[in-house]
Amino acid sequence: MNGPTKRIRTLRSIVGVAVPAMVLLAGCPDQCAPAPQTFGAPAGVAFFEDFSSPNAFYERFDRGWSGQDPATWPANAGPVLSWLGDHDGGCGDPNATSRVVSIGPGQGGKEGVFYPCLPGGDPAKGHLMTAVNTAGYNIAWFSPRQVFSNVSRVCWDQNSTQEGGGKWTQVVLVTMSDAGRYPGDLGFVGPGFQDPNGPTTRVIPSGATGGAKVFQGGFEIWRGNDVTGSMSGPTTGDKAPRYQHCMIDNGNGTVTMTQARPDGSVASQTVRGDLPNGDVRVVFQDDNYNPDKHFDGSERAGPNHTYTWHWDNIQIT
Numbered sequence: 001m002n003g004p005t006k007r008i009r010t011l012r013s014i015v016g017v018a019v020p021a022m023v024l025l026a027g028c029p030d031q032c033a034p035a036p037q038t039f040g041a042p043a044g045v046a047f048f049e050d051f052s053s054p055n056a057f058y059e060r061f062d063r064g065w066s067g068q069d070p071a072t073w074p075a076n077a078g079p080v081l082s083w084l085g086d087h088d089g090g091c092g093d094p095n096a097t098s099r100v101v102s103i104g105p106g107q108g109g110k111e112g113v114f115y116p117c118l119p120g121g122d123p124a125k126g127h128l129m130t131a132v133n134t135a136g137y138n139i140a141w142f143s144p145r146q147v148f149s150n151v152s153r154v155c156w157d158q159n160s161t162q163e164g165g166g167k168w169t170q171v172v173l174v175t176m177s178d179a180g181r182y183p184g185d186l187g188f189v190g191p192g193f194q195d196p197n198g199p200t201t202r203v204i205p206s207g208a209t210g211g212a213k214v215f216q217g218g219f220e221i222w223r224g225n226d227v228t229g230s231m232s233g234p235t236t237g238d239k240a241p242r243y244q245h246c247m248i249d250n251g252n253g254t255v256t257m258t259q260a261r262p263d264g265s266v267a268s269q270t271v272r273g274d275l276p277n278g279d280v281r282v283v284f285q286d287d288n289y290n291p292d293k294h295f296d297g298s299e300r301a302g303p304n305h306t307y308t309w310h311w312d313n314i315q316i317t
Contacts, residue, residue: 229271
């Protein structure tokens with residue numbers, strides 16, 4: 001529900017005054033400043049993870065694969081069972097090295113699509129990868145193993161690599177009633193993919209669930225099957241840098257999106273809407289709808305196709 005009495009905003013002074021249009025602020029992505037990992041969790045944040053320990057992902061997050069299981073398809077159905085992910089086994093330069101990511105049947109067969117890295121063994125550079133390619137619609141998701149109440153702000157860092165028209169990320173605040181309808185599966189689809197007869201994971205949210213989508217540089221806020229606002233943004237060919245994205249509920253029926261950009265600026269736009277109230281699970285998603293087909297029209301894997309999202313510095317308030 002909307003309205004200024006919805007919840008107390010402990011970080012309103014950080015957000016500042018909401019503005020009705022996008023502004024570009026002088027700034028710099030996280031890569032230009034001392035790594036946030038150096039300083040630990042920011043004050044007032046209910047959950048923070050910088051992946052400075054490679055065990056943190058496995059200890060603090062649930063994870064899963066949503067949608068059909070290509071590893072159970074017959075060969076004549078054309079399942080995609082392996083592809084290249086960024087970074088080799090030694091977490092080398094993602095622009096120059098890669099690894100083979102393979103899947104097998106069941107949830108246990110999808111563990112390889114999630115992998116943490118500490119490039120150069122440096123905890124300050126630690127982050128998490130999700131790398132997925134599919135022939136249909138699938139979501140690889142991960143979520144902190146706790147329930148959050150009245151979330152007002154979610155921030156995360158991710159790469160802004162151009163990954164074609166069949167890959168995007170979402171951060172979804174799933175109400176507990178919706179989570180209870182699909183036990184163990186938090187791969188909720190956003191607007192445009194909620195038709196059970198179309199491309200979907202068949203995990204359909206109610207109007208109470210919502211969040212953000214980042215697609216080809218653009219950033220949008222949605223609730224149920226309604227996109228409440230969006231802004232365009234750039235992409236880059238560089239896989240390494242990760243840029244902070246935030247969605248902030250202003251408590252007055254608006255949400256502010258902020259997005260660090262490759263040129264060193266930070267874009268901000270305020271749109272109508274709010275973040276789901278009450279108890280929620282916060283879910284980070286790697287969404288995929290036949291990435292090869294939609295990357296460049298070739299409908300086949302290619303050396304220039306990218307399949308990996310790099311995640312870092314998750315903050316939930």
